[in-house]
Amino acid sequence: MLLKYPLAMLFSTLCISSVYANEVKPEPYPACPDTPVPVGKEDYQPSNLSLQGLTGLYINLDDVINSAKPKNVKLQADLKDAVVKRLEKAGMRLLSKEALEKTPGQPEMSMFPSYPKHLGPFKPGEPRIEYNAQCCTAGIWTSFTQGGSTLRHPLLNHKLATWGEGHNTTDCSDTGKWLSEVVLKTVDNFIAAKQKADKDYQEWQKKSAKTPAKPKADTPPASTDKPKKDTPPVSDKPATDTPPVASTDKPVELRETTDAEALACDTAILLYAEIFPTAAASISDTKGGILEKIADNMKACPQYRYRIETHADQRSSHEYNDVLSARRAVAIRNYLVDNGVDEEQFDLRFYGKRKPLVEGDNETAWAANRRVMITPIKPK
Template identity: 85%
Template sequence: MFPKRPLQVAILCAMTGLAVPHAHADAPKSAALYPVCDTPAVPIGKEDYQPSSLALHGLTALYINIDDVISSAKPKNVKLQKDLKEAVQQRLSAAGMRLLSKEEMETTAGQPEMSMFPSYPKHLGPFKPGEPRIEYNAACCTAGIWTSFSQGAMTLRDPLLHHKLATWGGGHNTTDCNNVGKWLSEVVLKTVDDFITAKQKADKDYQAWQKKQGQTPAKPKADTPPASADKPTKDVAPASTAKPVELRETNDAEALACDTAILLYAEIFPTAAVDISDAKGGILGKIADNMKACPQYRYRIETHADQRSSHEYNDVLSARRAVAIRNYLVDNGVDEEQFDLRFYGKRKPLVDGDNETAWAANRRVMITPIKPK
């Protein structure tokens, strides 16, 4: 499945930090240079492709189908390590990465996804009614697992054509079937450890690769969804401690000062939805205009949910809403470096209470101006 030599990829979207040329509709077909680059144009035929192994550089979060691995063992009566998922999360966290949910992965740049495919000895079943059982034979018993890591990519020659490329993988098998659960648990954790080692090597190799190209090594850009409250980030002093201005209608957003803290209520999203309401989208449009007029300020944008439903549901909901706000602001010309996003689910209620009034108050978006340096 994987070639012996590293797959050569031009540029992996949102992972390399390199400038990506943008196709121009009116560019001549016989052009000798790639059009519209942020760096000096690359002569066609002179591309310097980087190894795909460097695509792991800067990775801060990924999805692993660990729940599928755990559920696949149950009908086989294979007992995995009880805290297997927690152990995976701890390993990633220690390496500066976060385990994404499947929903978070689908809204994360590059959609970084690790898929594990275990195979079990046939004598474990399960067997359909009337199907003959397969007897255990120690001399002819195998178990295995294959792992593939993939992420979104774009090539230099056609940056508008997106791909899903496998950039890391590996497999393990055993003929000792005495304790398949113990073996499989150990291999899952070893695979995660091997991936972390490969990612750390990619970080170092990428710095060397940049120097070889005569570039100043750049600080990797985060590709995760907004940081959640479970993973604290360094706080910066707000530009103002005044009571935030509540915005409920587009007209409320007229003539905002750069240092104005803003409180939006979740009416900008339909109930339980992550798409911005057409009726309330104009409020965000005014906020985008205000940010562009205040380039000396940065803004922290927080999304919150009310107390109903589970933490997991509300985390996903507020994370996806944060991503929707980010996309809206960027599409309306706001520099992504001018703001950061955080989602808190229902962890930070504004008021106590189990009624419509309390729920409406806690279902909010907070925008805080950050004091300029």
């Protein structure tokens, strides 16, 4: 028998793990914003899309294998290898516990087998339970969890169950064979659900791009070392035959508060990551004045929308830089909203280290590549 639970949890972005590659650790998560999205105004993506872009996961296969030994249940000898091959064929890898701790979202599949009572083990003096073919059950429940942040509090991170299923049987004639087959079947079903999410995500984006909606909480690119085509976030404006276009004027570089005086509405702005402490997504106290001036300018230009693009330098992994640039984009947006800018004026995009301006492995190249672009979207 197969049991599945409905995916009732809806969330929009994968979060970062508490441990990072290369021993780079961020500051503690900032507090939740003071102006949450009103109830009824949220725009979450369908929950089944939470599996989209997954490239690896941890499965507690060793626990399953070890649980069978004291009950003398013989599982398929190459069970773990068979799971690895299935995942690799689907473009995913089986993470170790150590790799899980350094993976954004910490995707984890936990399997909980239950065995027939007559298999024991029995404590000293405890009466044995005799095998009864008419009254014997075995089962296994599987739950997949990953980190997520809700739209209302995008910097408050949660661990959410986003997929799961259960199997049971009343045929205990060969529990080891049944359990091995069900483990592989569960992995196959998960892969099918992930592949469907990849396909549905593309359709959802196309549909969302044509539907007026509030801006959704932005999702960093999938955890992969291969650059992917960047797709625009959902627009909060109705689609038109002639959509607004971004300004192509050469950006004005801002490094100090005085550089932000009297900017024209259609001025593109280039900022550098000094507005953030190293490896952090909280606005630097010494550089916040620049964003305050930018906020004043945006409030004077309500007819414009602004695309905020965040980039990281080449150090650390794609996964780490993707998440860091995503958090920084959200932090800038929240800072500007807190200073009076309409939250509907923003279009957030984050590229990690995928679009370097300068090639090189030195301080000069790193400084040039860790940047923030704010581009005005010209009104129709």
